[in-house]
Amino acid sequence: MEQELYIFNTLTRTKEKFEPIHPGRVGLYVCGPTVYSDVHLGNCRTFISFDLIYRYLLHLGYKVRYVRNITDAGHLEGDRDEGDDKFAKKAKLEQLEPMEIVQKYTLGFHDVMREFNLLPPSIEPTATGHIGEQIEMIKEIISNGYAYEINGTVYFDVEKYSKEFPYGQLTNRKLEDLLEGTRELSGQDEKRGRLDFALWIAAKPETLMKWNSPWGWGFPGWHIECSAMSSKYLGETFDIHGGGMDLQATHHTNEIAQSQACNHKSPVKYWMHTNMLTVNGVRMSKTAGNGFLPGELFTGNHPLLEKGYNPMSVRFFMMQTHYRSTLDFSNEALQASEKGYARLVAAIKTLENLKASASSTSNIKELEKACYDAMNDDFNAPILVASLFEGVRIINSVNDSKETITADDLLLLKKTMHSFVFGILGLKSETSNSSSDKALQGAMEVILNIRKDIKEKKDFVASDKLRDDLNKHNIIIKDTKDGPVWEIPE
Ligand code: AMP
Numbered sequence: 001m002e003q004e005l006y007i008f009n010t011l012t013r014t015k016e017k018f019e020p021i022h023p024g025r026v027g028l029y030v031c032g033p034t035v036y037s038d039v040h041l042g043n044c045r046t047f048i049s050f051d052l053i054y055r056y057l058l059h060l061g062y063k064v065r066y067v068r069n070i071t072d073a074g075h076l077e078g079d080r081d082e083g084d085d086k087f088a089k090k091a092k093l094e095q096l097e098p099m100e101i102v103q104k105y106t107l108g109f110h111d112v113m114r115e116f117n118l119l120p121p122s123i124e125p126t127a128t129g130h131i132g133e134q135i136e137m138i139k140e141i142i143s144n145g146y147a148y149e150i151n152g153t154v155y156f157d158v159e160k161y162s163k164e165f166p167y168g169q170l171t172n173r174k175l176e177d178l179l180e181g182t183r184e185l186s187g188q189d190e191k192r193g194r195l196d197f198a199l200w201i202a203a204k205p206e207t208l209m210k211w212n213s214p215w216g217w218g219f220p221g222w223h224i225e226c227s228a229m230s231s232k233y234l235g236e237t238f239d240i241h242g243g244g245m246d247l248q249a250t251h252h253t254n255e256i257a258q259s260q261a262c263n264h265k266s267p268v269k270y271w272m273h274t275n276m277l278t279v280n281g282v283r284m285s286k287t288a289g290n291g292f293l294p295g296e297l298f299t300g301n302h303p304l305l306e307k308g309y310n311p312m313s314v315r316f317f318m319m320q321t322h323y324r325s326t327l328d329f330s331n332e333a334l335q336a337s338e339k340g341y342a343r344l345v346a347a348i349k350t351l352e353n354l355k356a357s358a359s360s361t362s363n364i365k366e367l368e369k370a371c372y373d374a375m376n377d378d379f380n381a382p383i384l385v386a387s388l389f390e391g392v393r394i395i396n397s398v399n400d401s402k403e404t405i406t407a408d409d410l411l412l413l414k415k416t417m418h419s420f421v422f423g424i425l426g427l428k429s430e431t432s433n434s435s436s437d438k439a440l441q442g443a444m445e446v447i448l449n450i451r452k453d454i455k456e457k458k459d460f461v462a463s464d465k466l467r468d469d470l471n472k473h474n475i476i477i478k479d480t481k482d483g484p485v486w487e488i489p490e
């Protein structure tokens with residue numbers, strides 16, 4: 001089925017029809033975590049939102065190269081190159097090597113992503129693994145005249161750049177407004193312009209993570225890593241770049257400027273930004289100290305939590321708000337999601353035992369279309385969830401003999417519920433995704449194919465024996481006009 005997908009593009013502030021640069025293929029880059037501490041639930045919201053987007057693009061049949069980086073160097077405490085290196089500070093605190101900090105929190109991040117059932121990206125590049133690419137890019141920006149070096153630090157010249165290209169497009173702000181929001185330069189500042197930012201930062205004697213470069217020992221600025229890694233793996237212009245909304249004003253604005261100054265091209269066709277997870281209206285963040293960790297959420301071991309919640313209920317909670325709206329955390333909302341999710345999973349189990357009739361009282365094709373329409377409208381998961389609950393209503397009504405469904409519609413209903421709930425929303429029930437379940441599914445496919453071959457050779461005695469033998473193991477095969485299906489009655 002051909003689907004027309006619309007995406008809200010931050011760059012144009014409109015929903016645009018999605019047309020990939022290369023038909024059938026999508027390049028997707030998402031800013032990954034800064035691995036100097038555990039990821040909090042807010043970070044998870046952003047990664048889960050892009051997992052939904054990745055899953056839907058795959059479902060539509062696109063060949064997606066999904067790059068999500070690991071920031072393991074260069075992220076200073078201030079957005080604009082002030083403050084300490086986050087890794088060095090943590091390394092001192094925990095008395096570890098900076099790379100031990102990186103390893104510890106990268107592993108922790110992967111564990112959390114697995115708990116929430118995220119698909120791994122196609123490439124997960126690290127900033128420290130791409131220092132050479134970052135240096136090359138900085139050299140090119142200098143030779144194109146958009147950066148300058150002072151005492152071993154290289155600054156991007158925003159004022160010069162903004163004479164030729166719009167700076168601040170992503171947040172729709174003019175240079176004058178941006179200048180107003182920054183402090184005056186003092187005598188201590190090396191940089192020429194208030195908005196200039198560092199591409200390369202000279203090492204101080206105490207700097208732990210440093211590399212040699214044409215400008216001496218130092219380390220890359222935070223913004224350049226994403227420009228270098230995205231262009232390396234996805235090309236100078238690629239389809240979708242995502243991250244949290246907090247990255248729009250500085251990190252992504254500077255990514256656009258760097259790529260434009262280096263490659264003479266705007267790097268991204270569709271910019272996508274997720275809104276923030278808040279706690280009592282305040283953005284969850286590491287610095288605000290209101291960021292509870294997924295582990296605390298699962299065990300309930302935090303003063304803000306009334307009890308523990310399982311990862312799938314939390315994922316479902318996140319799916320009930322559109323990714324561009326803020327999502328406020330509360331125990332009541334999570335408990336409501338827990339109940340809703342249990343109802344959804346129970347209905348999917350019931351679906352396996354529904355009996356077909358001669359006619360349908362509900363229009364399942366329309367239900368399927370409503371699910372696609374929701375996702376095609378800028379990945380509107382809450383509207384999708386509402387349609388899936390219409391599916392739940394139909395399942396329960398058929399089960400209670402208040403409604404009827406044909407065999408064809410039953411198959412379509414199963415396909416729709418399974419692909420949207422498990423494949424696209426990325427939820428799993430204990431029984432639907434276990435490895436033994438998957439093995440059984442695979443084995444049954446093999447058996448049904450053998451049975452088909454036997455029947456084609458008109459050996460009906462053997463095919464009936466196969467069916468009866470499976471029956472003895474409580475596996476029922478039914479021949480429908482769309483081919484054989486199997487089930488295990490409870
Ligand atoms: P960081 O590890 O701080 O670089 O953040 C990783 C990702 O999480 C970025 O895309 C941020 O924009 C995103 N993020 C940070 N805080 C929140 C929050 N409270 N809600 C949603 N996303 C967030």
Ligand code: ZN
Nearest residue numbers: 031032226251
């Ligand atoms: Zn980034």
